[in-house]
Amino acid sequence: MTQGASPGTIVLGWREWVCLPGLGLPAVRAKVDSGARSCALHVDTHWRFTDGGVPWVGFRVAPGTGASIQACAPVLEEREVTDSGGHRSRRVFLRATLRLAGVEREVDINLSDRRGMLFPMLLGRTAMAGAFTVDPARSFLHGRPSGDAVPSLKKPR
Template structure:
């Protein structure tokens, strides 16, 4: 436990493979899975495998949007904090936080009414991070914006 990196209850995260830099995330140990707000999503088949395309606006209104795509990793039922169950698509993406990069599972959701476009759940933090709920943005403010998408096939 002593070697774990301490996070505040909110942090700046990046997902360079999806073209996302400087996204505000709520760090939520009460949530098992992580969720990313998408404005729209659509399914298609590529090379015989299911894929999902999506569009999100990670920054301020008028700051631009990102269209991305990823293979569907899984699709399962998720119960939100209000007890509502919905079927969600899960993708895998590389998360960059506090100088650490790791592959995590993210479900795509409509988080339009939420203050944070990203919710980082406990499975994404396992064995690397711990949370101090009295603190926030401990690892600096990343410059919000878009990054050029790239693929990194190396394991976490």
């Protein structure tokens, strides 16, 4: 255990591979950012629709595997987010299962344009709270996920 880590917490490096199985994303490079409140996922495009009176968001993402993945999920909420440059924008949030270092937990993720960033996902502090600590001198401590993600969520019938 890294010095200063609480018993029972898992140490992460400043970058890690994560899996979002319910979205069909078996391996996504994520920047671990305790300065960011929420998680952000780069999407190439997204669109809103309603099914059965429930708001949904569909989106397309290319997680770096060469293939583009299309998924959809119920909209959790929409709220203002301030990026690291101080720019505010209204973003769609969804809730998804995150798998990292043998731990699965539900996290809130906003969909954003991270084009030009090195990491398609940002892992924020609310997703890490109570389970993880960060060692900024290390990276990719837990390896790449095995690729056993479940298929993308389908629109309900």
